Amino acid sequence: MKYYSLNHNAPKVSFQEAVIQGLAPDKGLYFPERLTPIPTAFFQNIENYSNEEIAFQVIQQFVGDDIEEAALKQIITETLCFDFPTVKVEEHIYALELYHGPTMAFKDVGARFMSRCLAYFHKENIDSKNTVLVATSGDTGGAVASGFLGVTGVDVIILYPSGKVSDIQERQLTTLGQNITALEVNGVFDDCQDMVKKAFLDEELTHKNLTSANSINIARWLPQMFYFFFAYKQLKSANKPLLFSCPSGNFGNICAGILAKKLGLPIQHFVAATNVNDTVPQFLVAGNYNPKPSVATISNAMDVGNPSNFIRIQEMYDNNLVEFKKDFSSYSFTDAETYTTIKSIFDTTNYIAEPHGAVGYLGLKKEMKNHENCIGVFLETAHPIKFLDTVEPTLNIKLPIPSQIYSVLNKQKVSIKISTYEDLKLYLI
Numbered sequence: 001m002k003y004y005s006l007n008h009n010a011p012k013v014s015f016q017e018a019v020i021q022g023l024a025p026d027k028g029l030y031f032p033e034r035l036t037p038i039p040t041a042f043f044q045n046i047e048n049y050s051n052e053e054i055a056f057q058v059i060q061q062f063v064g065d066d067i068e069e070a071a072l073k074q075i076i077t078e079t080l081c082f083d084f085p086t087v088k089v090e091e092h093i094y095a096l097e098l099y100h101g102p103t104m105a106f107k108d109v110g111a112r113f114m115s116r117c118l119a120y121f122h123k124e125n126i127d128s129k130n131t132v133l134v135a136t137s138g139d140t141g142g143a144v145a146s147g148f149l150g151v152t153g154v155d156v157i158i159l160y161p162s163g164k165v166s167d168i169q170e171r172q173l174t175t176l177g178q179n180i181t182a183l184e185v186n187g188v189f190d191d192c193q194d195m196v197k198k199a200f201l202d203e204e205l206t207h208k209n210l211t212s213a214n215s216i217n218i219a220r221w222l223p224q225m226f227y228f229f230f231a232y233k234q235l236k237s238a239n240k241p242l243l244f245s246c247p248s249g250n251f252g253n254i255c256a257g258i259l260a261k262k263l264g265l266p267i268q269h270f271v272a273a274t275n276v277n278d279t280v281p282q283f284l285v286a287g288n289y290n291p292k293p294s295v296a297t298i299s300n301a302m303d304v305g306n307p308s309n310f311i312r313i314q315e316m317y318d319n320n321l322v323e324f325k326k327d328f329s330s331y332s333f334t335d336a337e338t339y340t341t342i343k344s345i346f347d348t349t350n351y352i353a354e355p356h357g358a359v360g361y362l363g364l365k366k367e368m369k370n371h372e373n374c375i376g377v378f379l380e381t382a383h384p385i386k387f388l389d390t391v392e393p394t395l396n397i398k399l400p401i402p403s404q405i406y407s408v409l410n411k412q413k414v415s416i417k418i419s420t421y422e423d424l425k426l427y428l429i
């Protein structure tokens, strides 16, 4: 499989090269040259396959010969070391819980998959050493830190906006040590993301073999397709069309869902639910794409003003807005609505949603009105404990602390403070 740059001004590359580079030399995101639909017999029998078998079937065409079959199967097994349950919340509405992994964030899957791909490539070429540079608005950092911890041949540098991630999130990315370094940026998430993008294009840093572990990297983005297949497997017997609502920030997750649909997964419609960072909902209304500086909200992992994966979604629809709108809706919600919804879901169903899941639920409910006979699924992208500052006072309850979180709570935070791109560069050199 070859990948081309969405800026169309760089050579095509292999899976391996795309993973190692992250972003193409012309600043474009990589996109697979071909999408081969999976045979329908696979979907008809999906309940007979294990999650590992499903994942292998889904990802193999994207990896091609770059990773041997047995090694790829091993990578998948190590990636999928936890469950992805669909939990019934109310009639026809399910939460797809993606937060049962080591850092209790859905990004565990992409981070674990990508780190193991890089480790495989390093083993093939022992001289190569990579530096993963990643900007986080919340959960990416912890998942990447944990996914890459102790992986040989890879150093990880995480940039996060000072004071804008929760205490637990901060501990998850600042307490690990070894090959993981946390840089605490005096700014917002977009500043972190801009610094990372700049570093990738800086010729004086070429020797560092910088790569990204945000969802711009195909090895982070592509495995997110798995969730949608796992949900389908669990809900198929109800024999109703499926509607998915993804709480969206950089739009990597929903973009993977759309890719799954392009491979043949029967999904009727997608909703991208956002907080007040509403660049995409506005695009659907007005038809022009106007990125804006991000605004801080209680669903901070979605505080993104210029969602990096949206261009991949547009590519899948050949920039045809009419076709796109048949499959896709997008709505934005305020923090006030999010608080009210966390409370009302709990009061009526006893289900505990955190802010991102609640935004997903809101988007789902809004779109369900147009799809009467559907089953609706909203993605729960983080465990409520990671947003306990919001969830506990809103519901007036005390959440038990899961063991994954407990283990980081008493560890010492270690971070390096930076303010400008020059600070980052100095650190890198």
Ligand SMILES: *Cc1c(COP(=O)(O)O)cnc(C)c1O
Pocket: 105, 106, 107, 138, 139, 140, 215, 247, 248, 249, 250, 251, 252, 253, 254, 301, 302, 356, 381, 382
């Ligand atoms: C990253 C993240 C999101 C947004 O996912 P995208 O793929 O960037 O749209 C939503 N919720 C949580 C908890 C996250 O960590």
